[in-house]
Amino acid sequence: MASSDFARLPGFRDFPPEEMALRTHVFEAWRRVARRYGFQEYDGPPLEALELYVEKSGEEIVGQLYNFTDKGHREVALRPEMTPSLARILGERSRALPKPIRWFSTPQLFRYERQQRGRLREHFQWNVDIVGEAGVAADAEVLAVALDGLRELGLGPDDVRARVSDRRLLAALMRSAGVADDRLTAAYAVVDKVERETRERSRGRLMAEAGLDATGADAILDLFDAPGLDAVRERFGDREEVAEALTRFDEYLATLEGLGLGSFVDFDLTIVRGLAYYTGIVFEVFDARGELRAVCGGGRYDRLLELVGGEPLPAVGFGMGDVVLTELLRDLDRLPDVSRSVDWFVVVIGDDLRPRALDVARRLRDRGESVAYSLRSHAVRKQFKAAESEGARRVLVLAPDEAARDEAVVRDMATGEERTVSLASLDVD
């Protein structure tokens, strides 16, 4: 069973009807919310030139690219993320678009890496971006879309938490502690792991890799021990660069509060994000119990469009993957019932009535209702069993006596109640 020559490729999924229904459930929630915020849907090609990702996405992604040489000797890669494609698409037409540009997409993305829970070689990701607006209101709006997307799927602040930070604030703090500009990236890498490593190890790395002295390293690490904006303000607030970042961050949080989503948000300096192109506020959304990988991540990337040769436009956005999200919904029992169902099942008693059954089915379908019936001549008992397994809500029984009077019996399959209706009324009621 497991290893036929036609087995699924590792890390790829099939979507039989039950799985497809869940995927559709999630996609439809994403689309409803994006449109509610005035975003338009777009898409791009799943295969792109390899160089679109090299140097722009960061080591992490490039090392896991699903890439190969095509028959035209081009170096290509299945898209690992949507943002570079978005940047390229906008590079060609952003000048003609009214700003801010609010676009969303639900691409299937790929990576070549050994799979594990919550991480396959393929997934779908809700990408939402605002391009052409540098103010924090755009940052807040984008996070609000993500959180409302989760709310739309039945998740609340007790289920998911948004952890937010700002690379400019972190950079200001690092510089205040003595990190040189060309060591900032190295310092970010240490901060990114501060939760998973011992303080001693982080301290050593800050000194060795970020070039801090012992005092500077401790000053930074102390911030993670006493998390919160107040601690930052108290210790580094007198630095102009830090104060500026704090003011911006206050406004960001106030905006989220105004949108009624403040209860989802925690300030967390350890959120850095792996992608190289982030330049400002960054965030990740996790399940509140902390059992799964990040459900969603995003932030501001003001330089990317320029990097791929477009108009220099500020931008902010996020990606939310379907794999972890669906796992979380399953864990919390928030997935909908996706068993099959049909509005009507037509039961025919006697082959003479089959033509009339076809007519009844056609008329119900013209009204937009779903109708099924046995494709072969079967005993009535058998037809009812078929109606049951189709999940029919009502069965319409075409029987000789009633049909002679242009009537039929309608049985409600949940209650078992039956009533007689005139066939002519099917077109009107």
Add this chain to the structure above:
RNA sequence: GUGGGCGUAGCUCAGGUGGUUAGAGCGCCAGGUUGUGGCCCUGGAGGUCGCCGGUUCAAGUCCGGUCGCUCACCCCA
């Protein structure tokens, strides 16, 4: 990429110390007289025991390799 666990019907699993045509439940298909579903009864299909090789008179059972799944690390679309 590194390490641990696991691979027997579509699903959940049985198959002491190697020994005749490999089993169960559920599901699926057919039937139980074309005027009524859920329960029930009967019958059936479906497995080269993940794959390859080795030991043996004999391997689902033992050994090696390999592939797949899974967990952790790495890392985090």
